[in-house]
Amino acid sequence: MDLLKQKIQSEGKVLSNQVLKVDSFLNHQIDPVLMVEIGKEFARRFQSERITKVLTIESSGIAPGLMAALELQVPVVFARKRKSLTLVNDLLTATVHSFTKNETNEISVSSKFIASDDRVLVIDDFLANGQAALGLAEIVNQAGAEVAGFGIVIEKSFQEGGQSLREKGYKVESLARISSLENGEVAFLEELEVALS
Amino acid sequence: MDLLKQKIQSEGKVLSNQVLKVDSFLNHQIDPVLMVEIGKEFARRFQSERITKVLTIESSGIAPGLMAALELQVPVVFARKRKSLTLVNDLLTATVHSFTKNETNEISVSSKFIASDDRVLVIDDFLANGQAALGLAEIVNQAGAEVAGFGIVIEKSFQEGGQSLREKGYKVESLARISSLENGEVAFLEELEVALS
Numbered sequence: 545m546d547l548l549k550q551k552i553q554s555e556g557k558v559l560s561n562q563v564l565k566v567d568s569f570l571n572h573q574i575d576p577v578l579m580v581e582i583g584k585e586f587a588r589r590f591q592s593e594r595i596t597k598v599l600t601i602e603s604s605g606i607a608p609g610l611m612a613a614l615e616l617q618v619p620v621v622f623a624r625k626r627k628s629l630t631l632v633n634d635l636l637t638a639t640v641h642s643f644t645k646n647e648t649n650e651i652s653v654s655s656k657f658i659a660s661d662d663r664v665l666v667i668d669d670f671l672a673n674g675q676a677a678l679g680l681a682e683i684v685n686q687a688g689a690e691v692a693g694f695g696i697v698i699e700k701s702f703q704e705g706g707q708s709l710r711e712k713g714y715k716v717e718s719l720a721r722i723s724s725l726e727n728g729e730v731a732f733l734e735e736l737e738v739a740l741s
Numbered sequence: 742m743d744l745l746k747q748k749i750q751s752e753g754k755v756l757s758n759q760v761l762k763v764d765s766f767l768n769h770q771i772d773p774v775l776m777v778e779i780g781k782e783f784a785r786r787f788q789s790e791r792i793t794k795v796l797t798i799e800s801s802g803i804a805p806g807l808m809a810a811l812e813l814q815v816p817v818v819f820a821r822k823r824k825s826l827t828l829v830n831d832l833l834t835a836t837v838h839s840f841t842k843n844e845t846n847e848i849s850v851s852s853k854f855i856a857s858d859d860r861v862l863v864i865d866d867f868l869a870n871g872q873a874a875l876g877l878a879e880i881v882n883q884a885g886a887e888v889a890g891f892g893i894v895i896e897k898s899f900q901e902g903g904q905s906l907r908e909k910g911y912k913v914e915s916l917a918r919i920s921s922l923e924n925g926e927v928a929f930l931e932e933l934e935v936a937l938s
Contacts, residue, residue, distance in 0.1 A: 567851065567854075568854070569816075572818060572819065572821070572850075572851055572854065573816050573817070573818045573851075573854045574803075574807060574810070574816065574817050574818070574819070575816060576807055576808075576810045576811035576814075576816070576817060577811070577814075579807065579811075580811065602799060602800035603799035603800045603803060603819065603821070606771075606800060606803045606804060606807075607803060607807050610771060610773055610776065610803075610804050610807065611773075613771070613773045614773035614774070614776075614777065617773075617774075619766075619770050619771065619772060619773070620770070620771050620773060621769060621770045621771070622769065622771070622800065624769070624800070653769075654764065654769055654770075657764075657765070657769065657770045
């Protein structure tokens with residue numbers, strides 16, 4: 545998705561070989577027009593998958609998840625990272641470790657919002673080690689529903705999450721795939737590499 | 742806003758005289774079409790305020806904040822409830838106590854995303870005691886920017902937050918104002934009461 549790649553090149557900040565900061569348009573300040581385009585692109589890539597629900601995770605997944613759900617004309621549910629006092633019963637839960645934040649959270653979704661006949665599109669802002677994605681898939685599975693695929697805004701394809709999900713047979717659609725952050729520069733997977741990967 | 746009030750009446754759950762649960766369409770599962778309408782309504786009510794930025798707070802403010810920002814054609818920034826490892830320098834911060842969750846959080850916004858010439862529309866899902874709203878206003882003030890108003894999806898007008906903000910001279914626009922949750926029923930402020938309040 546060229547618009548997204550341009551935005552990453554012009555506004556993304558490479559903090560290390562592992563960490564790309566995109567807080568000016570994706571996960572702190574958000575560009576609403578870019579989010580609309582991201583939602584349309586996810587909808588296009590999953591239009592034949594009979595999606596009935598979008599599942600994402602707070603907080604940075606909410607904007608792209610909401611826009612994908614709007615285009616697909618289905619509701620979106622966001623997993624919470626810890627229990628709140630008004631959301632305690634009948635929870636589907638999974639444990640997720642974030643390497644970026646160096647913390648482990650229990651993520652949870654109220655069981656009433658995922659039904660066994662749902663076909664769920666999982667959306668997240670980043671795919672790195674795949675921990676959040678796998679946790680969300682576990683929640684979908686607990687509900688007896690089906691993961692129809694993963695829609696990722698930015699995949700760090702030099703980390704193992706994407707390969708791991710694809711090896712499990714999941715459809716993974718990433719709008720930007722980054723092959724390297726070395727030397728302070730963002731390198732994207734070339735189209736040829738994408739076709740082969 | 743009738744569509745919102747209908748949704749509250751049909752899907753809201755009164756958990757106590759203080760707590761209304763709207764997790765089927767606003768703060769856990771989200772209805773994207775309703776969010777579009779909410780965004781349009783906020784934009785309509787603040788169209789003459791020369792808004793340059795929307796500020797909200799994770800997680801439940803992101804969806805209405807994003808849609809308001811889209812309609813107003815400005816960026817949205819969401820305050821985070823604690824520091825993350827990739828967001829540590831140059832923070833504007835405030836302390837916010839949530840009575841619903843019985844916890845105190847530091848909320849923070851990167852100073853680079855609010856400029857002194859910004860006119861900021863603060864959006865949140867609920868207004869009850871006004872703690873979150875005041876914390877967000879404090880952050881705007883720290884940046885030397887101006888709070889152009891507050892856009893609230895659901896105001897519990899039997900709690901003091903709305904009155905407190907209006908007494909300080911702020912423009913507060915709430916799309917649904919609830920006068921009581923007693924006897925397990927949602928009562929809205931009558932139009933006459935709204936005109937006088």
